[in-house]
Amino acid sequence: MMEKIKVGIITFSDGRPKVNTDLLEINKRFQSELSKALQSTNEIEVVEAKEIVSKPSIARSEGLRMKNEGVHLTIFNYAVWAFPHFSVIASKFAPGPFLLFGNVNPQYPGMVGMLAAAGALDQTGVIHKRVWGDIKDQKVLKQMLSFIRAAYAFNSLRGQRYGIIGGRPMGMYTAVPNVDLWNSIFGIDIDHIDQYDVVRLSAEVPESRAEAGLKWLESHVKKVHYDGKQLTPEKLKLQIKSYHAIQKIIKDNELDFAGIKAQPELTDNFATMDVAEAFMNDPYDWEGTHEPFVFATEADSDGALTMQIFKSLAKTPVLFADVRHYEEKDNFFDLCNSGEHATYFASKSFNPEENLKKVELYPEGFYFPAGGASVRHIAAPGHVTLARLTRKNGKYWMAILPAEFLDFGEKKNEEKAKATQIEWPHAFARLEVSADEFLSTYDSNHTHGVYGDWIDELVDFCKIAGIEYKVYKK
CATH class of the missing domain: 3.20.14.10 (L-fucose/L-arabinose isomerase, C-terminal)
Structure with missing residues (x-):
């Protein structure tokens, strides 16, 4: 009887071209796993970014894509080190509030990337929540769903x-x-x-x-x-x-x-x-x-x-x-x-x-x-x-x-x-x-x-x- 919650996912990466190329498949895999886990709940329709964000122009274009797709909120996804200013730029265009998700990927500093982005967003007054862990863990998924539902409820009031x-x-x-x-x-x-x-x-x-x-x-x-x-x-x-x-x-x-x-x-x-x-x-x-x-x-x-x-x-x-x-x-x-x-x-x-x-x-x-x-x-x-x-x-x-x-x-x-x-x-x-x-x-x-x-x-x-x-x- 009720519409599904439309959630955007943007994955952020290293701004150095060669490093980003080496990490491309890793980032795509973690984005895909997150997308599948959310859609398996039957509550959520996912809009995935078409490009992994590795430079400011992509941060802008993917943020605008989420806005144009009419997502109710946006997940910023981190599996590797990511330049934090990319997240700040994307936040200017993508619909918030934002959920920052740090994946379990110990060989790469994804948690570092999430924390660096979170600090930057806090400094600029951007509302967000941080969740970290393995998306296959039901406790982690529950945390994400809590924020997603709450953000949807809040945004759905606007204009009523x-x-x-x-x-x-x-x-x-x-x-x-x-x-x-x-x-x-x-x-x-x-x-x-x-x-x-x-x-x-x-x-x-x-x-x-x-x-x-x-x-x-x-x-x-x-x-x-x-x-x-x-x-x-x-x-x-x-x-x-x-x-x-x-x-x-x-x-x-x-x-x-x-x-x-x-x-x-x-x-x-x-x-x-x-x-x-x-x-x-x-x-x-x-x-x-x-x-x-x-x-x-x-x-x-x-x-x-x-x-x-x-x-x-x-x-x-x-x-x-x-x-x-x-x-x-x-x-x-x-x-x-x-x-x-x-x-x-x-x-x-x-x-x-x-x-x-x-x-x-x-x-x-x-x-x-x-x-x-x-x-x-x-x-x-x-x-x-x-x-x-x-x-x-x-x-x-x-x-x-x-x-x-x-x-x-x-x-x-x-x-x-x-x-x-x-x-x-x-x-x-x-x-x-x-x-x-x-x-x-x-x-x-x-x-x-x-x-x-x-x-x-x-x-x-x-x-x-x-x-x-x-x-x-x-």
């Missing part, structure tokens, strides 16, 4: 458009973006859209389209808890129409990700946006498959930005949740926020049938008098990485939290859900640090995450972006 539907929700400072920082650090454009467009465009959605969505939900979810008041078929159809209205807003405004205020205007007077929030973030809906679209509740913009970074890294739906409650007995946080969790998290599957058989639609509670369905389930167990971009004294930093989603069994899960909010979705998360350490330093009521270990990628992302980070790990 984020839409805020509504304004600041319920006085949350942490939900409001800093337009200048978003543009200067990430290159993102921000647009503001009135929530009335959701109401207006919902009325234009054909009844037959909403009816088809209703039947699909009723036939696929575990149960719809109609109560004749807060949740009725008509109210659920209005939520479905709202979902399609938001799709049109996104298309018409050419948005890449978005957030919606909802509270209190829509949740008091129209309907909750839970169905839209869940299925926008999902990889499917009642009309088929689609790419997950990051859509944050409460117009939490820094939350949406964190989610967009996660989506680029993991290529899966991303969780959005309140840090609702800490239970000391079983040492976990209940991550719970209205119906915002994508249904993907119910079974960790891209198959809607697998997830929806564990999803229930509950009537909204007293917080939302306009009514509607809350999309409710318990997140599937597994290792996750949680994170959050936030600001302190006008500067960004990222909290990175390795965690585990827990499954206490159906009966105990229900008991724990009832202890907070039975009708909302839950993820029972056990962190690797104490509740005291987390609660005394974490700067938001919201958190976000995906399955798997993405700590290295997030750290690399922060280094590329030039922002601080804290890994909450023992």
Whole structure:
């Protein structure tokens, strides 16, 4: 569903013509081995330099080749001693950030070449990461992939458009973006859209389209808890129409990700946006498959930005949740926020049938008098990485939290859900640090995450972006 990362490789050599000629086949072999290893991951499309760089003109031409080929980032490859000014020249033309790779080749001073180039790039302020070793070593490949994914995620943000539907929700400072920082650090454009467009465009959605969505939900979810008041078929159809209205807003405004205020205007007077929030973030809906679209509740913009970074890294739906409650007995946080969790998290599957058989639609509670369905389930167990971009004294930093989603069994899960909010979705998360350490330093009521270990990628992302980070790990 997602594009491959396009990576350029430029290999540098000795600037003395005779030495370069003697080393030509060695350099080509190491470049080829690196290219094959990266392409074997099925994540990466490689663009190899046509010439080994042995003079300034080739450094310029190969750097320009990478730019013209549209690579997302460039690897500078060193297997032998290489004149460092070649790397500096290439960095002026090739797309960065740059990964400097020093191969294991002890008979030739490749590590010397990498370090000399790295020092020169540091002196000239060029962002890069250094990796050294045998590309056949999985640990080395993992290091490279971490930076490649992070660089891709960072560069992919540039030129994107984020839409805020509504304004600041319920006085949350942490939900409001800093337009200048978003543009200067990430290159993102921000647009503001009135929530009335959701109401207006919902009325234009054909009844037959909403009816088809209703039947699909009723036939696929575990149960719809109609109560004749807060949740009725008509109210659920209005939520479905709202979902399609938001799709049109996104298309018409050419948005890449978005957030919606909802509270209190829509949740008091129209309907909750839970169905839209869940299925926008999902990889499917009642009309088929689609790419997950990051859509944050409460117009939490820094939350949406964190989610967009996660989506680029993991290529899966991303969780959005309140840090609702800490239970000391079983040492976990209940991550719970209205119906915002994508249904993907119910079974960790891209198959809607697998997830929806564990999803229930509950009537909204007293917080939302306009009514509607809350999309409710318990997140599937597994290792996750949680994170959050936030600001302190006008500067960004990222909290990175390795965690585990827990499954206490159906009966105990229900008991724990009832202890907070039975009708909302839950993820029972056990962190690797104490509740005291987390609660005394974490700067938001919201958190976000995906399955798997993405700590290295997030750290690399922060280094590329030039922002601080804290890994909450023992």
